């Protein structure tokens with residue numbers, strides 16, 4: 001074991017004299033927002049409950065209840081699903097007027113639920129809607145908010161300036177400085193400690209249909225101004241394409257050129273025709289070059305996906321791209337440069353020109369080849 005420096009010894013001695021504090025004032029449990037996606041639950045709803053459960057295992061025993069708030073018009077049909085994925089208590093806020101997400105009533109509903117539940121931690125998705133909702137809640141409740149987190153930890157936090165030690169501080173980790181560094185944010189001075197979590201990053205728990213939980217119908221006091229804004233129409237554009245639904249993602253890079261993306265689309269169509277769910281993905285260089293819409297960009301400044309199979313064609317394997325796909329179950333890389341760093345992160349590699357590889361793949365799929373999926 002290496003010897004500690006005199007400075008380190010002095011620091012540890014000083015830290016041991018710092019008293020532990022607990023400022024939670026009765027705040028207990030982890031709350032999540034079960035976001036809807038049209039008439040269905042958004043994947044983020046289930047992902048957040050999974051992560052909340054993992055976080056809660058490191059909190060005090062009396063703070064391990066997972067509360068989930070679901071808001072909408074016909075939401076009680078989803079309570080079982082939420083419980084089967086890990087929620088202990090589901091707060092259902094139903095109202096005929098809540099056909100779609102509306103900023104004001106959703107904010108009021110969440111603020112009321114948080115005041116009622118008093119959780120230690122509150123998590124929302126860093127989706128477009130979560131990014132609208134979470135800061136409003138934080139503003140009204142005078143809380144801090146760590147946005148777009150990609151991991152969470154619970155552990156010792158020493159604040160020497162305030163002479164305070166927190167035994168189980170909530171540590172919210174997010175990329176910063178142009179996504180080149182990871183920042184860990186703590187805020188154990190106001191509760192709940194709030195964060196939004198990047199969609200697609202966190203794994204849901206496996207479904208357990210034997211789980212039981214409590215369902216509470218919660219009625220916030222609506223204010224007349226809550227419904228001042230009327231939603232006349234909502235239109236989905238390509239940037240809301242949900243890439244997370246694909247089991248097989250076929251992603252192209254700058255090496256493909258615009259024509260290469262035509263071939264990629266043919267491959268994806270062939271896979272879908274063959275009964276498997278596939279979608280196109282792209283590197284930022286391909287998006288910047290105008291080969292494909294930004295909605296398909298995978299990576300730190302694009303989407304995060306974790307399909308069963310990720311096929312990366314003509315993609316070099318930059319760290320910013322890997323950040324969005326490295327959790328895929330199996331990665332298959334095609335590149336004509338055997339030194340491309342994508343091969344270091346791939347389970348299978350093919351050193352080949354895409355113009356040879358893709359037509360061959362299309363041929364195999366059309367002949368009935370199915371990709372081996374693990375989920």
Ligand SMILES: Cc1cc2nc3c(=O)[nH]c(=O)nc-3n(C[C@H](O)[C@H](O)[C@H](O)COP(=O)(O)OP(=O)(O)OC[C@H]3O[C@@H](n4cnc5c(N)ncnc54)[C@H](O)[C@@H]3O)c2cc1C
Pocket residue numbers: 178179180252253254255256282283284285286297298299300301302303313314315316317318319320321324334335336337340352353354355
């Ligand atoms: C702050 C920041 C955020 C970023 N965010 C993202 C992000 O979200 N997503 C992202 O992808 N990148 C992101 N980037 C950019 C990233 O660093 C890389 O520049 C980008 O991923 C490179 O894309 P590429 O691999 O398609 O292109 P290139 O690096 O140009 O690689 C092209 C590859 O194609 C191969 N190739 C060429 N011709 C053929 C052929 N005929 N057949 C087969 N292979 C061929 C080449 O060997 C090469 O490996 C970000 C960068 C920064 C600084």
